[in-house]
Amino acid sequence: MATQIHAVQAVSSPRSDAPALDVQQFINERGISGVQWLTVALCFLIVFIDGYDTAAAGYIAPSLSRDWGVAAPMLKPMMSAALIGLAIGAIGVGPIADRFGRRKVLIGSLALFGVFSLASAWAYDIVSISVLRLLTGIGLGAAMPNAITLTSEYCPARHRSKLTMAMFCGFTLGSASGGFVAARLIGEYGWQSVLIVGGVAPLLLVPVLIALLPESLQYLVVRRGGAGVPALLKRMDRSARLDERIRTTVPEIGKLKTDSAVAVLFSPGYTIGTVALWATYFCGLLTIYLITSWLPTLVSNAGLPIAKASQIGGMFMFGGALGCLLMGVVMDRYDPHRAIAWAYSISAVLLLALAQSSGDLSDMGALVFAAGLFINAGQSALLALAAGFYPTQGRATGVAWMNGIGRFGGIFGAYFGGTLLGLGWNFAAIVSALAVPALLAATAIWIKGLQRAPG
Numbered sequence: 393m394a395t396q397i398h399a400v401q402a403v404s405s406p407r408s409d410a411p412a413l414d415v416q417q418f419i420n421e422r423g424i425s426g427v428q429w430l431t432v433a434l435c436f437l438i439v440f441i442d443g444y445d446t447a448a449a450g451y452i453a454p455s456l457s458r459d460w461g462v463a464a465p466m467l468k469p470m471m472s473a474a475l476i477g478l479a480i481g482a483i484g485v486g487p488i489a490d491r492f493g494r495r496k497v498l499i500g501s502l503a504l505f506g507v508f509s510l511a512s513a514w515a516y517d518i519v520s521i522s523v524l525r526l527l528t529g530i531g532l533g534a535a536m537p538n539a540i541t542l543t544s545e546y547c548p549a550r551h552r553s554k555l556t557m558a559m560f561c562g563f564t565l566g567s568a569s570g571g572f573v574a575a576r577l578i579g580e581y582g583w584q585s586v587l588i589v590g591g592v593a594p595l596l597l598v599p600v601l602i603a604l605l606p607e608s609l610q611y612l613v614v615r616r617g618g619a620g621v622p623a624l625l626k627r628m629d630r631s632a633r634l635d636e637r638i639r640t641t642v643p644e645i646g647k648l649k650t651d652s653a654v655a656v657l658f659s660p661g662y663t664i665g666t667v668a669l670w671a672t673y674f675c676g677l678l679t680i681y682l683i684t685s686w687l688p689t690l691v692s693n694a695g696l697p698i699a700k701a702s703q704i705g706g707m708f709m710f711g712g713a714l715g716c717l718l719m720g721v722v723m724d725r726y727d728p729h730r731a732i733a734w735a736y737s738i739s740a741v742l743l744l745a746l747a748q749s750s751g752d753l754s755d756m757g758a759l760v761f762a763a764g765l766f767i768n769a770g771q772s773a774l775l776a777l778a779a780g781f782y783p784t785q786g787r788a789t790g791v792a793w794m795n796g797i798g799r800f801g802g803i804f805g806a807y808f809g810g811t812l813l814g815l816g817w818n819f820a821a822i823v824s825a826l827a828v829p830a831l832l833a834a835t836a837i838w839i840k841g842l843q844r845a846p847g
Contacts, residue, residue: 412639412641413638413639413640414640415610415613415621415625415640415642416610419547419548419628420548420550422548422629423548424548424551424555425627425628426627427546427624427627427628428547431605432546434601435559435562436559436561437597438535438539439535439536439539439540440562440563441502441566441593441597442505442535442536442539442563442566443562443563443564443569444567444569444570444573444593445509445532445590445594446474446532446563447570448509448570448574448586448587449470449471450684450687451570451571451574451586452578452586453470453685455582455583456521456583457689460517460518462518464686465811465813466518468806469518469519469522470521470522471686471806471807471809471810472522473521473522473523473526473529474526474528474532475529475803475806476529476799477525477526477531478529478530478796478799478802479529479533479796479802479803481501481532481534482533482534482537482792482796482799483793483796484530484534485537486537486653486789486790486792486793486796487653487788489541489788489792490785490788493611493615494538494607494608494611495542495606497535498538498539498601498605499598499601499602499605500534501535502594502595502597502601503531503594503595504527504530504531504534505529505594506531506591506592506595508524508527508528508531508591509591510587510590510591510595512525512587512591513587533795534792537788537792537794537795538791538792539559540559540776540779540791541608541788542608543559544776544787545608545609545611545779546606546608546609550724551724552724552776552779552780553720553723553728553773554724556779557717557719557772558717558720560716560772561772563772564712564713564764564772565713568708568710568712568713573586573589607620609625610784610787614784622634622638622640642784653789654793656790657786662781662782664839664840666790666794668840669781669794669840670793670798671832672732672736672774672836672840673771673801674801675801675830675833676767676829677771677798678802678805679739679830679833681802681803682805682806682809682822682826683763683823684708685805686810686822687760707761707764708760708764708768710761710764711760711768712764712765712767712769712771713768714765715768715772716769716772718765718769719731719769719772719773720773723776728773728776728777729777729837729841730841731773732769732774732777732834732837733838733841735766735767736766736770736837737830739766739770740826740827740830740831741827742759742763743763744824744827746759746760747819747820747824767830770837774794774837775794777840809822
């Protein structure tokens with residue numbers, strides 16, 4: 393009870409007799425303002441660069457293997473290192489963002505992965521590039537969940553899924569663009585150029601974020617007593633007559649018996665949903681990262697030129713970008729749990745079809761695009777779903793920890809792909825095997841659908 397009293401007192405102001413203004417209701421009752429569009433656009437740029445840097449290792453792998461004279465399976469440490477960093481960054485930064493703010497974490501994480509991505513271009517062996525990719529991954533892992541959280545907190549409830557998913561398209565577009573950038577740069581400038589671009593871009597964005605990115609309104613209410621909230625609300629609606637001393641609140645204030653962000657995830661009504669989200673994200677990322685890490689190598693081993701192999705890999709993420717947009721519309725209209733379960737199930741069928749494809753470039757590209765559309769649609773939808781499932785006190789932690797735990801699926805997928813290659817598994821066998829985790833993800837999210845957030 394003490395923490396409940398503390399939470400209510402945190403939103404008090406000098407005018408304690410004034411009625412409290414519900415910040416989320418204020419957002420829901422209005423259209424989308426310039427401040428909100430700006431927030432979505434800046435977060436889009438953050439995750440675009442995040443997606444590019446996350447996928448970079450898979451695109452440079454064939455060229456790096458050739459230049460350093462090492463077999464593809466020997467690149468497993470590099471493939472796994474960034475994913476380990478992603479898990480560390482996501483798990484470590486969630487509670488920090490819930491305590492100290494989304495904005496600070498986003499700016500710091502962007503600077504971190506920019507510096508280490510740039511440094512990775514001067515790596516000279518497997519050990520050095522693996523260490524630098526690990527450090528890059530920590531920054532990447534911290535950025536994306538907080539971009540999701542901040543975007544969702546600035547969206548009206550009726551448009552939350554659409555806008556959050558549209559913003560997250562930046563990640564899939566960034567990942568896909570990496571394939572086409574790599575195809576253009578590697579032949580002329582070497583694999584290092586891909587990493588240089590991935591390092592310079594976030595460093596250029598940092599001062600823009602410092603100048604323009606706002607802090608979460610809900611965070612300011614819960615953790616900072618509403619300081620600065622009236623001014624931000626006036627920027628969103630200049631016609632609103634708000635006293636700077638007005639008390640502000642959010643719907644969940646006083647409803648939780650804990651003020652700990654981590655404890656929120658396992659409080660009554662959230663535990664089953666938390667575990668189901670983790671399981672779904674784990675299985676989905678296992679599938680996605682095995683494909684993004686090794687598909688260019690698998691296609692190259694099948695006899696296609698490296699440039700074509702990178703383009704095929706890019707088609708997977710371009711399909712995902714379209715899937716994000718479509719899933720956002722579907723989630724705002726229909727049961728999101730069923731929609732996500734169907735997306736994973738369809739992706740399993742498409743992966744089996746891809747495994748049996750004839751090897752024709754156009755057929756393979758179409759199937760890769762379609763598989764990417766459905767599985768990335770389901771995976772990205774989980775982030776919007778988690779952001780809506782958890783309350784403000786634990787929202788950044790809930791999204792980040794789901795992302796972090798799920799990254800271990802990505803680590804396993806990246807490492808497992810190299811192991812299967814070392815055992816002599818071919819393209820058809822590896823891609824067929826990925827239908828299993830896709831179906832497990834569909835099952836787990838169906839279970840999540842049985843557990844709704846407490847009212």
